[in-house]
Amino acid sequence: MSQKKSQAPKRSLGSKALIAVPFLWLVIFFLAPFFIVFKISLSEVAVAIPPYLPTFDLAEGWTGFVEALSGFSFENYIWLIEDDLYWKSYLSSAQIALISTLITLVVGYPIAYGMARSPKEWRPTLLMLVILPFWTSFLIRVYAWIGILKNEGLLNQLLLALGVINEPLVIMNTDLAVYIGIVYSYLPFLVLPLYASLEKLDISLLEAAEDLGCPPWKAFWKITLPLSIPGVVAGCFLVFIPAVGEFVIPDLLGGSNTLMIGKTLWVEFxxxxxxxxxxxxxxxxxxxxxxxIVLFQNHQQKLAEMQS
Amino acid sequence: MMIKGILTGVAALGLMAGSALAQDRVVNVYNWSDYIDESILEEFTKETGIKVVYDVFDSNEILETKLLAGGTGYDVVVPTGSFLSRQIKAGAFSELDKSQLSNLSNMWKDIEARVDKYDPGNAHSINYMWGTTGVGYNVEKVKAALGEDAPVDSWDLVFDEANISKLKDCGVFLLDAPTEMIPAALNYLGLDPDSKDRGDIEKAGELLTKIRPYVQKFHSSEYINALANGDICMAVGWSGDVLQARDRAAEADNGVTVEYAIPKEGALMWFDQMAIPADAPHKAEAHEFLNYIMRPDVMAKASNYVYYANGNKASQELLNDDVIGDPAIYPTEEAVKNLYTVTAYDPKINRIVTRIWTAVKSGQ
Known part of the structure; x- marks a missing residue:
């Protein structure tokens, strides 16, 4: 034990300070706001500024603080449990996020695969094209989808002109529009990690498979896909986690009956x-x-261990 | 849209910061969308040198959220009476300094008396516009769907499934405001539209849920364009907004005729009041703005543009005939008797009201 201890390099003051920076960041921008929100969740609505009670008044000192504490209750949480609207919102958010993630995967995999298999000199350009949409505001891109999907929108006009449909398709203000919005918006988050893991794949493995008479689809199934799983998992989490709490897309593209927790939260507030x-x-x-998020962390950690 | 509101809010804050640096005199006004002739703002700036930073909202709820969060930076806001009374209780407004408001004598005593129940003594606010919440409809399309004797003068058009189901295909919008729709439903059911009883409000919720499948959208401002373009054939909306839609349709000459009806069963009468937030940064400029708004020629210009009645008696002789002479805008004495007003909900019942409203909208 003692030997081990002496072996471990003592952390210098400098490296401690370096670690302190992200910790401080988390405390100020995550932990503190979380406690403020948690505190408000224990209070009661009131006709006041701000609209809840009790509030802490520093001037009242410790007794005032204790008195305010006694005003707290878990009544709001009980209200949440009793009212099925919230559970329905959470569940439907998870469902919409899950389905969107799967669609994103189906759409994104061929894109990432194609990029990773393209000639080396093309890759920076292709990568650039995936990132390019980020140059325009997310909000404006979602608004653009309204122009495309609405009843008199570009898509319907095109299909009507081509004679594919006789009646405009009702996509705007439905769940379908929400799926389209999420898949479109989060596609780069899936493509990028997937591309990274596909690009690292050793081509000689596939060549060996071909030499041994394995058809390309089987080689893909047996070699490429399993080796790209880390990228698939990372990409899916990066899509799923923000999609659950998504507000802008269901609000702008979804209908009144699209239940998502981000929207319920907005309405409540x-x-x-x-x-x-x-x-x-x-x-x-x-x-x-x-x-x-914890699952994702574990996965990343395992990956790091495997690689080291 | 909510998002648009946030964006314009951010833009307004940016403007405020910019103008504060330049030491200009500014007044930050937060008013309803489509609610003023913008030339009034330009002329105000020309006359007083005070720059107007103008920002808009389309729901009382959004305004109240901002006011109760505090520090909005707005100097003049325009809540509706029932909301105003609750916000006064919360301490959101400062009392008006009437010595700075020489044009108060132009105001209409009848309206001030009605507003008294929301703002005792009219101490915190002046009336900007007042109106009714009724039914706007596309004459041709409603007749095509329901025949010549469609009940366009009755809430039956909205709340009777037999009627509204036939209007589903041509499009129905309802206001996205529980404080407008629940009183309308209560009134239709023969209950007190101002009821604070949970059972009553649930009954109103049931009625609204029953017609929910036929409603295309709940929105409080989009119906103006939707009616004018002929995209929808009926909307429950605010009088002046529907009349603006009527005019836009007439101007576009697109074969759409929009009409507004105050249903015979009665309708909600409301008062939009201009008030100065307690933490307004430019109170002197805010008073100057209110005083300017109360000038008869300015108020008449505003009403002639937005098709709402105002609370300014002296402005009436300057109003166009199609405003002062239209019973949809200035209802007759007889019709006013049929109108009802509502008061604010307390926080507990408000939670139930909004919960029922969310359930209605989401079709749960």
Whole structure:
């Protein structure tokens, strides 16, 4: 034991300071806001500025603080459990996120594969093309989809002109539009990690398979796909996690009956002006999202161990 | 749109920061969308040298969220009476300094008396516009769907499944505002439109859920263009907005005729009040703005443009005939008796109201 201890290099002050920076960042921009939200979730709605009670008043000192604490209750969480709207929202968010992730994978895999197999000199350009949409605001790109998908939109006009359909397709304000929006917006997040893992793949393995008489589709199934799994998993998590809490896409493209927790949260906060309940919704959303995030972390860690 | 509101908000803040540096006199106004003749703002700047940073919203709820969060940076906001009364209780507004408002004498005593129930003594606000929440419809399309004797003067058009189901295909919009739609449903059911009873409100929710399948969208401003373009054939909307749609359709000469009806069962009468937030950064400029708005010629110009009645008696002789003479805008004494007003919900019942509304909208 003692030997081991002496072997471990002592952390210098400099490296401690370096580690402190991200920790401080997390405390200021994640932990502190989380506790503020958690605190509001335990309070009660009130006609006041801000619209909840109790609030802490530093001037009242310790007794005021204790008094305020006694005003806290878990009533808002009970309200959430009793009301099935919230559970339906969480479930339907998870469902929409899951289906979108699968569609993104089906669309994104061939793109990443094609990029990884393209001539080396093309790859930087192709990579650039995947990143290019980020140069335009996300919001504007979602708005553009309204122009494409609405009843008198570009898509319907094109299909009508070609004679494919006689009646305009109703896509705007439906769940389908939400899927299209999510798949489009998050595609680069799946393509990039997938491309990275496919590019690293050793081509000689496939050549060996071919030499041994393995047909290309089987070589893909037996070699390429298993070796690209880390990229698939990373990409899927990067799509799934933000998609669960997505607000802009269901709000702009979805219909009134598209239930997603991000939208429910928005309504609770802005339309209902119910800060305590919306804070409780946010806390639970975070707890639910912690599960896939921890899974993702574990996966990444295992990967790092495997590589080292 | 909500998002658009946020964007314009951010843009407005940017403008505020810019103008503060230049030491200009500014007033930050937050008003309803499609609610002013913008030349009024330009003329105000020309006369007073005060720059107007103008930003818009389309729901009382959004305004209240911002006000109750505090620090909005707005100097003049325009909530509806029932919301105003709750916001006054929350301490969101400062009292008006009436010595700075010489044009107050132009205001209409009848309207001030009605507003008194929301803002006692009219201490915090002046009336900007008032109107009704009724039914806007596309004359040709509704007749095509329901025949010549379609009940266009009745809430039956909206709340009777037999009627609204036939309008589904040509498009129906409802206001995205529980404080408008629930009183309308209560009134149709013969209950008190201002009821604060949970059972009553649930009954209103059931009625709205029943007609939900025939509603294309819940939105509080898009129906103006949708009606004018003929994209929809009926909307529950605010009087002046529907009349603006009527005019846009007439101007476009697109074969669409839009009409507005105050249903015979009665309709909600509301008052949009201009008030100054307690933490407004430019209170003197805000008072100057309110005083300017209360000038008869300015108020008449505003009403002539937006087709809403105003609370300014002196402006009435300057109004166009198609405004002062239209009973849809200035209802007759008799018709006013049929109108009802509502008061604010307290926080607990408000939670139930909004919950029911979410359920109605999401079709759950």
């Amino acid at each position: 802005f339309s209902n002006r119910d800060w305590p309940v919306s804070s409780a919704v946010a806390v639970i959303l975070l707890l639910i999202l912690v599960v896939p």
